[in-house]
Every structure is written in structure tokens, then in C-alpha cells.
Amino acid sequence: AQSVAQPEDQVNVAEGNPLTVKCTYSVSGNPYLFWYVQYPNRGLQFLLKYITGDNLVKGSYGFEAEFNKSQTSFHLKKPSALVSDSALYFCAVRDSTGRRALTFGSGTRLQVQP
């Protein structure tokens, strides 16, 4: 079975400061990893993915994530946070050989203070 852990329910950061949203995963085989963002009463917007290749993945809106196989982590980062980044962030995983449904983490609410 595959699983995702997002240990922080909420992350608070001041505007302009760097942010990190943590994610660890468990999956058999090679992982396909994703980050999505959700604004209130909206669906999920794709931010970035890791499939293969470089461990540092760059995505939308200046976000990036680093795949660390030994630590089974895929933390989301941004060098300088914006107030508009405040939202709910989900990490998701699926394996490369099995079913294609995603397994989501519990979500982390990012609050960026002006």
C-alpha cells in the first residue's frame, strides 16, 4: 500500500521569507510524486511533479520540490513567500507500475503573513 505523510497541519511564514512544506511517502517501486494546491471551495491545481531525472523539480508560481530517495521525502519549497500563496497544499504519490489513482497526504495549510 502507498501512503503520504504531511506532518504539519499548518505552516506560518512571513511574506518574503522562504517556505518549506514537508512531505514523506511510502510506495512500492519507483514513486511518482506530486504537489497540488487548493484554494477555498475550489478543486486542486497542479504545481509540480517528480517522475524521474533531476531531484530538484521546478513548478508553477516559483515553487520547487526536492526528491530525496534515501529519506523518502518530497518537500515543497519557495525562496520568497507571497501572501497569495496562502492556501491548502497536498502532496500525493502513486507508484509507476500499479493503479493510477493518487494517494494524498492530509494537507498542510500555508498561511503567509504580510
Added chain:
Amino acid sequence: GAVVSQHPSRVICKSGTSVKIECRSLDFQATTMFWYRQFPKKSLMLMATSNEGSKATYEQGVEKDKFLINHASLTLSTLTVTSAHPEDSSFYICSANAPVGHNEQFFGPGTRLTVL
């Protein structure tokens, strides 16, 4: 990118009625779509996998007769909540596998169901 729409975005119904939610892939064909349910301040829970031209695959604990799924075409999947009750009130989100060459799923905007 690929666009997935859902209709309606919001629905309020009386207990005992049935509600149909549509999920459409607007600019690509989706042989597989997924239905998720999201409780307030919670993560998305996969309900079922919708396969075009065949029966849906339901997750453990999801009642097939209550949540009817039909995937009649390559661009449309429907979820019907039958005999809805207040505990069925939730945010329902569909997604579709991206076109060939991608690996992510594209999500619809969600449907807020409130059962009175």
C-alpha cells in the same frame, strides 16, 4: 493544460432525493476518471475509479448502490448520489488522467453537496 469541468458547482437538496454530478474532460479524452470526496479540513479520499465502457471500481467502504457511477463516453463521467442523506453532504471532486505524455491528474473544480 488539460481542463476538467464539473457541474453543478454547488447543489442543495432535500433528504431522500438523488443528485447527479457531471465530470467532463473538455479538451482531451479520458478513459479513466476518478471520484474523490473531501470532508471539511480533510484530505481527499478516493471513492471510485470510473472506466469508460465498463463498471466502476469502488474503494472499500464505498456503497456501490448509493454512489452510482457511469462513464458513458470518453469525456464524461457522472456520479449520482442516490437517496441522499445529510451525512452525504461533502465536497466531491473528480479528476482525469492527463493525456498521453503526462503523468499528473487534472482535477475538476469540485461540487459542494448539501443535503438538508
